[in-house]
Amino acid sequence: MDKCEVAIVIPVYNEDKVVAKVISELIERYPSYTIIVVDDASKDESCKRSCIQGVFLLKHSINLGQGAALQTGIDFAKERGCGYIVTFDSDGQHNPEDIKPFIDRIKKGDVDIVLGSRFLGKSENMPTIKRYFLKLSRFFTWVTTGIWLTDSHNGFRAINIEKFPQFEIRQNRMSHASEIIGIIKDLKMKYVEMPCHIRYTEYSLNKGQSMWNSINIVIDYFVGNLIK
């Protein structure tokens, strides 16, 4: 099996309008990276659109959620011997340019995970309610883990998986973002936040998580922790 240094793991659920562009940009910009796309049983044409030369396309036969899709990609990357993993959304909200500085930082070896922060970086058109919700969730993260972050729910991150093969997401759905901060604490991983650029387009705002769903995410997190 080939050794790969960096893998980009991209969870996909019903993104057929944008996913091909997102993947193609990554292939063009990072030809030496392993690109792993996990289609989470999309109901639209996402799987077909993701079938692009140069990527590994994995498919869930039922919809399991973003956390599960990420873990499927992480397991595959580990099997291929990848050293670092970048998690990257498929809805066009993340910026491919941000990957290189994250990888350069983690390769220095003094941190084990680099967490993206939209509050250190630039965010275009972030709705005010989302801004307040995200600021509130910092306190939630601090109370539950003791870790203070400027942005605790950002899907853009780089992980040294070679050093932490035991890094495993168990919360299948959206509450995995909070779970990851708990994993950082439990495994005593050295972390740093770095600025990243989030684009709130009309498309991603219509499709992304609603504020009501955020309440479900918090419930999911506590139930998940109880049955851990």
Ligand SMILES: Nc1nc2c(ncn2[C@@H]2O[C@H](COP(=O)(O)OP(=O)(O)O)[C@@H](O)[C@H]2O)c(=O)[nH]1
């Ligand atoms: N909503 C949702 N997204 C999923 C799922 N599985 C994978 N994803 C992907 O996870 C990423 C983030 O989802 P999104 O709904 O945009 O979350 P938000 O950016 O936090 O509002 C996108 O790339 C989705 O395509 C799922 O079951 N539900």
Ligand SMILES: [Mg+2]
């Ligand atoms: Mg989104």
